[in-house]
Amino acid sequence: MKYKELRLSGSGGQGLITGGIILAVAALQDGLNAIQSQSYGPEARGGASKAEVIISEEDIDYPKVEKSDILLSLTQLSCDKYLCDLKAGGTLIIDESVETPDRDDITIYKLPILDTATNKLKKSMVANIVALGVINKITNLVSEESLEQAVIERVPKGTEELNKSALYEGYGLIN
Amino acid sequence: MTIRLMQGNEACVEGALRAGMKFYAGYPITPSTEIAEISAIELPKVGGKFIQMEDEISSMGAVIGASLTGLKSMTATSGPGFSLKQENLGYGIISEVPCVVVNVQRGGPSTGLPTSPAQGDIMQAKWGTHGDHATIALYPNSVREIYDMTIRAFNLSEKYRTPVILLLDEIIGHMRERIEIPEDDEIEIIDRKKPTCSPDEYKAYEVKEGDIVPEMADFGTGYRYHVTGLVHDETGFPAGATKAEALIRRLIDKIEDNKDDICTYEEYMLDDADIAIVAFGCTSRSAKSAIKSLRGEGYKVGMFRPITIWPSPEKQLEKLSKRVKRIIVVEMNDGQYFLEVDRIAGKNTLVEKYGRLNGEIIPPHEIISVVKEAYNG
Numbered sequence: 001m002k003y004k005e006l007r008l009s010g011s012g013g014q015g016l017i018t019g020g021i022i023l024a025v026a027a028l029q030d031g032l033n034a035i036q037s038q039s040y041g042p043e044a045r046g047g048a049s050k051a052e053v054i055i056s057e058e059d060i061d062y063p064k065v066e067k068s069d070i071l072l073s074l075t076q077l078s079c080d081k082y083l084c085d086l087k088a089g090g091t092l093i094i095d096e097s098v099e100t101p102d103r104d105d106i107t108i109y110k111l112p113i114l115d116t117a118t119n120k121l122k123k124s125m126v127a128n129i130v131a132l133g134v135i136n137k138i139t140n141l142v143s144e145e146s147l148e149q150a151v152i153e154r155v156p157k158g159t160e161e162l163n164k165s166a167l168y169e170g171y172g173l174i175n
Numbered sequence: 176m177t178i179r180l181m182q183g184n185e186a187c188v189e190g191a192l193r194a195g196m197k198f199y200a201g202y203p204i205t206p207s208t209e210i211a212e213i214s215a216i217e218l219p220k221v222g223g224k225f226i227q228m229e230d231e232i233s234s235m236g237a238v239i240g241a242s243l244t245g246l247k248s249m250t251a252t253s254g255p256g257f258s259l260k261q262e263n264l265g266y267g268i269i270s271e272v273p274c275v276v277v278n279v280q281r282g283g284p285s286t287g288l289p290t291s292p293a294q295g296d297i298m299q300a301k302w303g304t305h306g307d308h309a310t311i312a313l314y315p316n317s318v319r320e321i322y323d324m325t326i327r328a329f330n331l332s333e334k335y336r337t338p339v340i341l342l343l344d345e346i347i348g349h350m351r352e353r354i355e356i357p358e359d360d361e362i363e364i365i366d367r368k369k370p371t372c373s374p375d376e377y378k379a380y381e382v383k384e385g386d387i388v389p390e391m392a393d394f395g396t397g398y399r400y401h402v403t404g405l406v407h408d409e410t411g412f413p414a415g416a417t418k419a420e421a422l423i424r425r426l427i428d429k430i431e432d433n434k435d436d437i438c439t440y441e442e443y444m445l446d447d448a449d450i451a452i453v454a455f456g457c458t459s460r461s462a463k464s465a466i467k468s469l470r471g472e473g474y475k476v477g478m479f480r481p482i483t484i485w486p487s488p489e490k491q492l493e494k495l496s497k498r499v500k501r502i503i504v505v506e507m508n509d510g511q512y513f514l515e516v517d518r519i520a521g522k523n524t525l526v527e528k529y530g531r532l533n534g535e536i537i538p539p540h541e542i543i544s545v546v547k548e549a550y551n552g
Contacts, residue, residue: 021351025180028353034180037350039290061464062539063350063457 002032002057004141005065008131009050009082010074015128020051022132022150027055029146035063048078055141070139072131073098074114093134109138111173117166126166129155133170144171177356183348184209184251186318187277187341188217189356190325191249194364196275197223198248200237202230202256205289206345207279210251231256235263239272243402245393247329251277254296255286257303264338265304266404268426271380271388273332273367275325279343282534291534292345294456297511300340301485307423309430311437312340312485314455318352323362324482330365331437335429336388342484344507346457346536367391374398381409387429431486438488441480444470448477450549451499453492453516455481457536458505465542476546487515496520501549505529505542 006023008016017038024034035054052065071086072093073079079098086092088105096112111134117127129151136147148167155163181189187210191199199214215225224241228234231252238248252260257278267274280296282288287295296303300312311331315324325341332339370377370390379400380389389409392398401411406422408414414422430437441459444466445451454462459480469476479495479502481488496502502520504513504527513528520526529545531537 021180024351028178028180033353035350035352036180037346060352061460061467063346063352063460064536064538066538 002055004055004070004139005068006053006055006070006072006135006141007050007065007068007082007085008053008072008128009048009078010072011078012049014049014074015125016049016051016074018154019128019132020053022129022147022154023053023135023142024055025154026142026146026150027053029149030142032057032142033060035060037063037065048075048081050078050082070135072135074127074131091138093131093138109134109174113170113173116169116173120169121162121166123162123166126163129163129166130170130173133167134173137171137174176358179354179356180351181318181322181354182209182351183318183321183343184279185213186322186354187251187325187343187348188213190322191275191329192217192221193322193362194326194329195247195366196249196329197221197246198225198238198241199223199250200226200228200234200241200248201250201252202228202234204253204256206281206292206348207251207253207256207277207343209348210277210279214249231259232263235260235267235276238274238276239263239267239270242272242274243394245396247273247333249275249277249329251279253279253281254283254293254299257296257299261303261305265306265308267338268304268308269306269404269406269422270402271336271391271426272338272402273329273336273391274338275328275332275341276338277325277341277343279345279348281345282532288534290345292457292507292536293532293534294344294458294507295511296342297484297506297508298514300342307427309337309427310340310485311335311337311430311483312342314342314482314484316347316456316459316480316482318347318350319354320482321347322354323357326362326364330363333365333367334387335433335437336367336391337426337430340485342456344456369393370398378409379411380407382425387433434486434489437483437486438491439482440488440491441478441482443478443480445477445479445495445499448475449500450474450476450546451495451502452476452478452542452546453481453502453504453512454478454506455484455512458507461537461539462505462542465539465546468539468543469546474546474550484512487519489519492516492519493523496523496526499524501525501527503527503529503545503549505537505545507531507537
């Protein structure tokens, strides 16, 4: 059975909640179940912030992520905070600015996600979409068609082409 | 068939609009604020009105006033605001004004835990306002059920002419989940019964033969009557102690005598269960997850989930108490609904409580430990 728990972490303002929503919308498009949730509170204002997504072929009872299968960390702080809750055998995706952690029970991908958004696409705010491209290329959670459609549906009007490019740049980081 | 990813608080507004909401008054408070925000955007599109009032009690007053003019009305708040609404909530009960009051709960008492979930307003929903009264309170556990129960809250309020409380969890209110929007033929919309007699003949609080509640005229249509928080007779004018027993009894009985219509619940894997968990809202989702694991290990455990939390499904809980060895009430408080379950079931079986007060959802593994301990210890 397909049941995957994801945690997208970074700092506030990096669009991680939007990223989580897009992934969940794409999963529904594929006929899967999905729940997206986030924590509110002091930690949402600066410091480490996170969005959580559960994708499943069956009903999702417990709506929160306890131990994630996949962890995205765009900042050192968020990686330090959430790494301990990444399952053994899980997948860690970190920005190249984050120090490679000392764990040999997980698969680690270290990629220039923030740099691709800031310098190649000239818009730091599309880092979340670059990250989605990376995550889906690695994990194949949802179909490429559904993900692209969900990105177009959920990003601000007028930024569709930019975000589509960001998605494809993300795919391109995995080869 | 429309499938969407929707937030729980958004589903509340969508359900309210589907039920015919035309008026919202409120004072925003986390974790209910999205309900006000989305109502403010959507109501003008359907010819409705949104007003942000100066505080919670005035919001409740505005909702009652709007409903008296014939508009289906709603307000939303959280624990601290729910406390402030109680005086006018009682006014709505005694003057029999239909409306929906949503409480997206957070940790208390007082301003408590602004952004953390809790299920601490169970007893406040029942007894927050003073005096003897019956309460209808619904407690959904998913985004789809929030949509459905908001419609139902409006329907019950119209049918029984009373404020209906919708208790939500922060966790379900804020999370986004798959929702299949029901087709028109899958939902029922109930509207209050209006008088057919002339304004001269109209007695505002007279219950006609075969009816549950008095017919309700819209203010502004020529029917003039007196609305008061005082004990009143069938004309609506204050009547004093001689009418009190009959009035208060009628207000309680219109709800208590119709429990079969009002009470809904879910039974999960109870057929052969030795242990029954009683849980509602987000806690019932943890319980269901725990039960699936426990069943895999051979533990005979099931769940009874009240969806109508007040009036409590007394008949069903009593029946359950006669066939299980133990009931464990799992809730994110210090044992509030436990008191009700123990009152009903305690004479027939062992009733225990498991709760927490730290602003976190009870995870499945804790429920698994509690059940195993009950089994083996």
